[in-house]
Amino acid sequence: MKPPKKTPTMSDVAREAGVSPMTVSRAFKSDAYVNEETRKAILAAADRLGYVMDSMASGLSSRKTGFVAVTIPSINNANFADTVRGLTEGLQAKGLQVLLGYTNYNQEEEERLVRQLLTRRPEAIVVTGGTHTGKCRAMLENAGIPVIETWDIPADPIDSVVGFSNADASAKIVAHLVETGRTRIAFLGGDASRDTRGFDRRRGFIREMESRGLDATRLVEAGPPPISMREGADALARLMSRWPDTEAVVCVSDLAAFGAMTECQRRGLAVPGTIAIAGFGAYEISDICVPPITSIDPHCYRIGLLAARRIIDLLSDGPDSETESHTLVEPGLLVRASTFSDCNP
Template sequence: MADIAREAGVSPMTVSRAFKSDAYVNDETRKAILLAADRLGYVMDSMASGLSSRKTGFVAVTIPSINNANFADTVRGLTEGLLENGLQVLLGYTNYHLEEEERLVRQLLTRRPEAIVVTGGKHTDKCRAMLENAGIPVIETWDIPADPIDSVVGFSNADISAMIVRHLVATGRTKIAFLGGDTSRDTRGFDRRRGFVRAMEELELDATRLAEAGPPPISMREGAEALTRLMLKWPDTEAVMCVSDLAAFGALTECQRRGIDVPGKLAIAGFGAYEISDICVPPITSIDPHCYQIGVLSAHRIIGLLTDDPDRKTASQTVLEPDLLIRASTFSEVQS
């Protein structure tokens, strides 16, 4: 600041005031100071300013995977929703490990974020205790936890499975399998499998066709390999619900390699409304969880809590209604 003051011909205190939007500095002086700062390549130390304002200007976020388009869309919606209030996102990824989430949350909280957004509603006991005592808004997303910590923006992963099961049964199929990953790590994937089992049992159908596909996130290759194992064990399977569109695309390509007609012989459904599920042949029936909207609604909730703006505040629990996108991978002559 002393360098800028010399460059602009003002005092360091005037430079300090010029960088504060709520402090008075006449327009001509402020412009001269900002031009001097630009010439010198000055970047204000937000940590130092945060010591006096007690505001750091960022929101911490944890997601399970950084290469998952669904979570990327949520972060994009959150980032764009926070931008107008000058808040930035500090991102960490857990790789689907609750213990890693605990470590990240501990580290992020030492940075004094103004709010924290976490993916899912299941946490270690220590992580939950830290979030409960953080003293900042906490948003749990992509889930509807039974015992929320603070605010929730999400949907029931179990209920979406029931949507798919009902659709597949409506097409005349009853021998239906679930293809998923390591349910000890992917808690939302576990809820989808739990929802599948529950829906099948409610319809008095066999719910034991459960094919593992490896640790999350499930790749297309792992989806293909799991489909091979599934069909060897249950060759009369009529439909497969996959934990994600990537797994479903892998299963679809394996069917094409093996000459299995989709959807005539085997119907395939996924989750996530990925672009690939819409442009492949045949397009894959999927669930659109409104990933971007999860981020936007989380941002609105945070801003409402931080600014005490009644027009910005939303309900502490926002439940989204995912859409079932029925496509050609589940159409067949089975339908009447």
């Protein structure tokens, strides 16, 4: 239909409006002196031409791309999605745009992804977790931009941290279960090797069980992360055939927990009467299912928001920082019917 004319540039707008390209630039940035009438004329001219600023060129020149790179293990996960929402919304005010990538819970993928993201010259980078390959860590250290590690408490942080202890979260659940009268408690999680957060939760479970003198060997592996509801169900079946007298299960996530609970329903095991179930993540499912499932709320959105604040703080020139280099977000224990004790005399 219409000729494939290439998109107009700032110079085209300048010509159309009868000013210099620099004035057009100023009109769009609105951070410098431009006569109000001139600005209006320029914006009108831009509108006529259908001009859309080229932020790639802008970024090259100003050395500010407006990108904040973010890596998450999976895009199909409500927890990480909430963190990304917090980031996006927190950064929007400063005109920063999230550049998202996901690692499939794989550190080699993360390394590849971080390299790809760094080629876009983001002004800061947010990664999930505190364990990386050597090369990945080196790239992050040498990128010369703020690096925020989230969802974890790294032993040796690269730069800033906004996270929580996955191990402590598990311990909190174990404490709750023991207090409500359970001692034969199992942990249902993914293969330990890939998902370090899941591994930490398992570690916290074992530590807390042992510190209470309880048997910490009831560990079921449900496969490589992410653990689906189905895998949670299958794992519960295996758990019950191996340790039929299990009184409670701590699951690596609410999704696994819900899957496990449906398996209980299918087997006629009363929850929490016969077996108590706890999850992790405060997914909506755990709140609405019958019975609702006890969970840990890691405050996903908040993590994103705090990471955004930290970035804005580090990127602003002011030497006074309002945020801490290391921010702990204390997870909350949500006690729900799936671990009530009144059915468990």
